[in-house]
């Protein structure tokens with residue numbers, strides 16, 4: 001601790017603290033441009049000069065640590081003079097075009113020029129101008145306005161881990177850019193918009209859409225991943241104009257992903273469903289809410305009476321709010337419908353009957369993640385799946401953590417990965433067993449794991465697996481294990497989960513899940529599961545079908561809640577299409593129409609989208625985060641929880657008792673608090689269930705699918721700027737060169753993929769070294785890509801070019 | 805992208821790399837650029853820069869930054885000989901304006917341009933640290949001081965170019 005004075009008042013701070021940090025803590029204003037608390041210090045703009053006793057010149061507050069007995073003045077004549085001069089220099093080349101600049105009104109330069117600048121310019125010479133760059137659909141550039149603070153450049157290096165922007169040229173000729181015109185395509189690129197203190201980098205979709213001072217600001221929670229980033233929604237006359245980050249150091253710090261920032265464009269899609277619609281003689285007819293709800297209930301009841309409780313399947317979006325989830329399952333169970341699920345990407349549920357599924361949380365707090373020593377990620381690509389988890393991993397890696405990936409294909413990481421295991425044919429289970437085996441054969445001080453040995457009799461550990469075991473098993477380390485989206489969507493999902501559980505127990509590690517959607521934990525807590533009720537209580541009777549079984553054999557009727565588009569969102573899109581088109585009745589609760597829904601649905605009910613409803617998401621840490629609506633839903637669309645309340649009331653339930661959504665949340669909270677704890681059957685017993693899998697053949701080709709970053713839900717899929725980015729992949733079957741030549745397939749060929757009796761599709765080939773052997777990698781949820789069945793074993797044939 | 809750094813250039817770069825710790829390959833970016841520029845017609849095209857970036861495992865932009873910062877790297881085609889005329893204070897006081905004027909007339913080009921026959925490129929330089937012999941210029945790697953138009957004539961004649 002050192003004691004010092006700022007503006008003649010005594011303060012103290014830990015040794016090494018910078019003057020600007022103390023000033024910020026004490027709310028003493030010091031102007032700045034290049035300094036940013038989350039970036040490295042460069043002290044290049046000199047705007048933060050302050051007077052320090054005994055120093056012959058003013059010193060930069062952002063680069064000068066406080067010292068014992070130091071005397072600092074931030075507003076003395078000397079300091080003010082320095083600040084004024086720096087400001088005058090900055091304005092030499094900065095255009096005075098604030099009236100047409102998007103940053104106007106929230107520009108750090110404008111504010112500080114007002115506060116610290118002179119009122120008249122002495123500069124009459126010409127200003128320099130710089131050519132603009134096209135760096136993609138998200139960020140607009142106006143490089144003449146750049147003041148060379150290099151925040152954007154440092155962001156690229158230090159946070160995004162991709163050095164795309166840079167400062168070329170020197171002095172008067174210095175320019176910030178990509179040198180060659182190229183798009184900046186990091187998954188968090190939009191943050192440079194907030195970082196840029198001037199109007200050089202602004203939001204392209206927001207360009208000339210409104211002024212900062214006209215916007216209304218509502219705090220909200222981001223809806224596309226399980227991080228639960230804090231955001232502000234900015235609206236103008238009831239329309240969402242942009243989404244920006246809201247600082248929360250324990251979650252998203254000051255960043256958000258591009259997906260969370262730009263998905264709002266989808267809210268204005270021409271696909272918005274504005275009125276309840278009922279299909280009559282194959283035509284959509286507008287109707288009122290009353291009729292639509294009555295019709296829905298009657299149709300469902302008729303089917304239930306005739307075909308029984310298992311005849312209706314309900315698929316709920318993993319991004320539906322907690323209130324929607326809870327009321328949906330309450331209404332559905334009240335009607336006698338028990339097949340309810342939110343785990344849309346999942347296809348293997350073989351563990352389900354072995355006891356209740358665990359609540360899919362991270363297993364530790366995000367801030368703890370960056371302090372872990374060893375992190376094992378199984379089937380996970382957080383860079384596209386949960387970009388801000390990726391950011392924490394990058395921080396952990398920088399602090400020296402060993403990060404180990406077990407993935408179906410190789411990815412580009414923007415941090416140092418200690419080991420990347422990519423087994424052939426997407427067989428993730430085998431490297432895990434290899435690691436387990438190596439752990440067991442290390443000097444074994446944990447005899448109570450001896451029961452595992454028989455399960456590993458066919459396993460031989462590779463040197464790489466032994467190395468990983470070495471990292472995981474050495475005592476006294478903080479180890480975190482995660483199952484990512486691709487482990488959950490894997491054909492051996494249940495087995496992967498069990499082995500991960502065993503690894504976690506063995507290494508005394510935390511076990512976490514990086515789940516789909518924004519509210520998978522909330523859906524679990526609400527009981528949107530076929531065999532578990534609110535609070536995760538196992539249902540002894542009235543168990544329903546899981547998401548996969550619901551479409552594997554078509555059911556007579558389906559309820560789709562929260563913008564679920566099964567033809568994109570389900571693991572097996574082929575089966576989903578077939579099941580929905582063959583069913584007698586489908587009701588879709590969705591903000592959107594369009595797509596296949598128009599064909600298979602009988603009723604479409606317009607519900608509010610994200611930003612238009614209040615609600616709660618539970619993030620992966622298990623934090624309940626409630627938010628308010630920022631703008632009203634369009635047309636006659638209503639918040640989902642209100643629609644469900646009305647339905648419950650119509651069915652004779654006590655639904656109308658809720659007058660506010662908080663009451664729904666509190667009712668659930670009460671249930672959760674009083675849930676008795678459950679004991680699972682022992683791991684050993686549960687392991688028996690996967691015994692047959694362990695002896696399965698590893699040979700043969702497997703299809704591995706993956707949801708691309710901007711195809712994960714109905715809102716993102718309708719956001720034009722995101723769809724226009726370079727991150728939107730083509731519909732291709734990607735193969736390793738060796739595998740391709742084994743089947744005499746070349747890059748320009750098309751190939752036919754078939755699984756007997758299930759599906760068959762023809763698609764163009766791309767040869768790619770990043771794909772392991774025996775793997776066919778295909779992006780899911782692409783337009784025109786819906787003829788793909790689920791992951792797993794397939795046969796492939798070369799398609800002769802003439803009929804391709 | 806057709807350009808590959810030749811074996812001999814690689815060997816030269818590797819000699820520089822030995823002088824730095826293995827995880828700081830970027831320290832060799834200046835010598836690497838200089839070597840590649842010298843062996844490839846005196847200037848660096850984007851493909852040369854990219855090749856250096858690849859060779860040193862640097863982000864491309866990091867190499868572009870360095871190459872565009874130093875005026876000794878040329879990013880556009882240049883003549884066989886590069887003439888750098890100092891126009892900084894000492895040289896200016898000693899008459900660098902006459903020198904520049906003479907060179908421009910003699911070669912028929914303006915500052916920054918290259919002669920039609922591809923022999924000379926004329927460039928302005930900041931202080932060459934040869935103030936004692938102002939006005940000064942540098943042609944390729946040689947300094948020439950106390951310049952006069954006559955002296956320039958003989959220098960140019962000596963270059964046969």
Ligand code: SF4
Pocket residue numbers: 145146147148149150151152153176195196197198200201
């Ligand atoms: S573009 Fe903006 S953030 Fe980047 S250097 Fe210029 S002023 Fe700073």
Ligand code: FES
Pocket residue numbers: 031032033034035042043044045046047048049060061062063
């Ligand atoms: S903020 Fe201190 S020098 Fe830029």
Ligand code: FES
Pocket residue numbers: 890891892893894895896930931932933934935938940
């Ligand atoms: S000013 Fe010309 S050499 Fe110094």
